[in-house]
Amino acid sequence: MDLLPVALTIITASTPLLLAATGELVTEKAGVLNLGVEGMMLVGAIAAFAAAVSTGSGLIAILVGAFSGVAVAAIFAVLTLTCLANQVATGLALTIFGVGLSALVGSNFVGISLEPLPQLNIGVLSTIPILGDLLFGHDVLVYLSFLMILLVGYFLSKTRSGLILRAVGESHDSAHALGYSVLTVRYLAVLFGGFMSGLAGSYLSLVYTPLWAENMTAGRGWIALALVVFGTWRAGRIAFGAYLFGAITILQLHVQGWGINIASQFMTMLPYLATVIVLVFISSDKMKIRINAPQSIGKVFYPPR
Amino acid sequence: MSQIFQFFPKFVLEPRLEVSGKWVILSPIIAIILTLFSGVIIFSLLGKDPFLALYTFFVQPLTTMFGITELLVKATPLVLIGVGLAIGFKANVWNIGAEGQFTMGAVFGGGTALLCQHMESILVLPLVLVLGTLGGLFWGAIPAFLKTRFNANEILTSLMLSYVAVLCLSYLVHGPWRDPAGFNFPESQIFSDYAMLPILIENSRLNLGTMFAILVVLVAWILMTRTIIGFQLRVVGLAPTAAQYAGFKQSGLIWLSFLISGGLAGLAGIAEVSGTIGQLLPSVSPGYGFTAIIVAFLGRLHPVGVLFAGLIMALSYIGGENAQIEIGLPAAVTGLFQGILLFFLLACDVLVRYRFSHRSVLTGERCE
Structure with missing residues (x-):
């Protein structure tokens, strides 16, 4: 059993999770619960994909993906921070909106496939046998994560x-009383x-599976x-x-190759079940x-006056 | 600096002393009107005549008898699930996994129907319905157990379990429950007549499930307004601290919310397969479980409101299908509309609890 390809696929499966979780960490640390990660990722994914198809530039695609994530996050921010709406409900709305918007825009892009982002070539380092592939043979988003x-x-x-x-x-x-602008x-x-989240979505549609499919985030948000x-x-x-979680997600691709015969649906379930188990364990x-x-x-x- | 982010620097939001009853009703109406305006813009962007598109979307489906029965058919699961969710949301219990409970209702009830395929008894249908409801109840009980026993966030667990439920159904219809005479399509056998809900109007798909929905609305209305349980649920949502001092058991209400919403979603699931579809398919829901969240909010978390909201959201489903056939609009427009509607609703809802005040931000004085 060759472990190197497994390790490489783990990195690709983990990167979108890491990117999105990094963003949500900052949001939550500031006291805002944004449940719309899934929606923002989908919008980022389709925007990046559309930009890549029409411009052919990976960099522009990444930027478009990331900033369309910012644009939909702005709707959430206005509703919850300025309009004082319930954060849970607004986050759900953002996800429903993101699913719909991305599916609508994406209906023109179904069936088109894309060259994945190129791997960054870091001179000699990338040519070192195993370590070169493992550490220095990735695209820019992996390093960014x-x-x-x-x-x-x-x-x-x-x-x-x-x-x-x-x-x-x-x-x-307290922060308000100290003179910091909470908003x-x-x-x-x-x-x-x-x-x-926009970056995470871009990674999915540009690298992970370089094509567009409705709901392609599949719960990663x-x-x-x-x-x-x-x-x-x-x-x-x-x-x-x-x-x-990247490792658990990727297990399904390899288990069949190792000759273990389990219905694919059960393998696909693993990350979701693992999430439940882990939440129970931690909470x-x-x-x-x-x-x-x-x-x-x-x-x-609500700022006191 | 923060003033940059305030819409109207001079107008600030001021908490109302009590919830505005007027805005509770006005807010969804304004949200719907604003959504229709956005519709005009979206349709124009898609290169369609916006008014023709709005007509095919929201009016044309209602011009035939068949269209109206289809509206009721689509509204049935939305209302059944929406009523259950509304009860939980009132108590700040966030069951987001109704899609999974709906699917499990279809799996348990549908499985029973397949098991009883050769039994010719009028008891088959009640059995199918009860087991379907229990399936949803069971799937809803898991997040309730994990929340009350292990403090696990019910939003995430219930949602994750939705994916698991849909994959379970997919496995069953691709594997053990596949119709041997079905040319290898991932479908179960068609249920026997004894497991099917009776059709109410000939040449339509309108079935007894719709009556269940109306009945559930009435029962839930009585539960929420006339019983001590309903009172406790409302107090927990409005004033958690007061509920604690009054000695209402939080965990009991979490269980209750999940069992009610899970059971109703399960009933909706089995009513859908044994009333409308007639067999198990890899996907039995076009996202009813998620749309029902919007239905619950649009219906003001009130059973009767949910009934109306369910009809409106059902119209967006059949309107979307109609617009797809008639003028070639992408099916995804429906989902986009639903998201936009919820956004507008949440934005308008700010006026239920707050009002615009003419107070100056800097001095705090009124400057009318």
Whole structure:
């Protein structure tokens, strides 16, 4: 059994989860629960795909994907932050909207296939036998996913702005009283979440399966949401979780190759079942969740005057 | 800085002393009108005559008797699921997995129907319906158990279980339950007449399931307004702390919400397969479980409101199909409309609890 191809597919399956979860981590740390990750990913996926088909440029496609994620996140931000709407309901609306919008735009793109993004060639490093393939033979989004989770981890725990963002998420009234603009911080955090979800969607339609299919995210947005809980709102654990789930997702492709005969539906179920099991495992320690979860999460901020 | 993000720097939102009854009713009406306006824009962008498109979407389906029966057929599952979800949402219990409970209702009930294929007894139908309802109830009980026992977020678990349920159905109709005489299509046998809900109007698909929906609306109305359980559910949603001091058991209400909404989704699922479809297919729902979330909100989380909202959302389904056939609009327009409608609704709902005030942001004085 050759492990290298397995390891390579794990990386491709984990990258979209890691990208989306990184964005949601920042959003939730600022005290906003955006359940619309799935919708933002779908919009990012179709926008990136459409841009790639019409311009042929990978870079433009990635940017278009990411910023269309920002655009739909902006709708969520206006509704929940300015119009004080319920975050759970608005997040669900965002997902329903994203599914519909992407399917409508995508109806013109069904059946078109695309050259996947090129692998970055990092000089000599990429030619080292196994390590070269494993570490240095990927496309730009894979490296970006590593870079972003590192940056976000550093930002949240080591910088002053990160501290302010966490303060807003822990107690918006206190942060407001200290003179920080809760709304500004939250707007930026939600838009960043949209940006990362857009990137995650772009990765799916540009690299993972370089074609468009309705609902192609297949619940990955929801798994990314669960990952944030799984990682108890910490960057390192979220990265670990993303790779764990990437591995579980990819198992179905390899199990058949290893001669194990299980109906494909049961293998496809694995990531969803694993999400439930992992959530149960993590959440059963109520204290752990209470200590780590941002205290203002999901609550409407109405500025006192 | 924050003022940049306020729509009208001079007009700020001010909490109302009590919920505005006027806006509870007005908000969905305005949201629907705004959605129709967006429809005009979207249709124009797609290069269609917007008014012809609106006509084929929202009026033409209602001009024939068949169209009206189809509307009721599509509204039935939406209302059944929507009533259940509304009860949970009132208590802040977020069951997002109705699609899975619907599918499990179809699996359990449909499985029973296949098992009883050769039994010629009038007891088959009640058995099928009861097991279908129990299937949905069982699938709804899982997130309730995980929430109350392990504190696991019910939104994520119920949604994940939806994917699992749909895959279960897919496995069954591709494998053990496939019709041996079905030319290898992933479909079950067609149910025997004894397992089918009777048709109410000849030459239509309107069946007894629609009567269940109306009955459920009435029962839920009584439950929510006339019983202590309904009162407790409402208090938990409106004032969780008060509910705690009053000694209402939170976990009991979570269980109740999930069992009711799961059971009703299961009933909707079995009514769909044994009333409308007549066999098990790999997919038995065009997203009823998710659309029902919109139905619940549009219906103001009130059973009677849900009835009307279910009819409106059903119209968007058959309108979408009609527009696809008549003027070649992509089917996905329906989903987009549904999302936009919910957005507008949530935006308008801000006026239920808040009102615009002329207060100056800086000084806090009234400056009319």
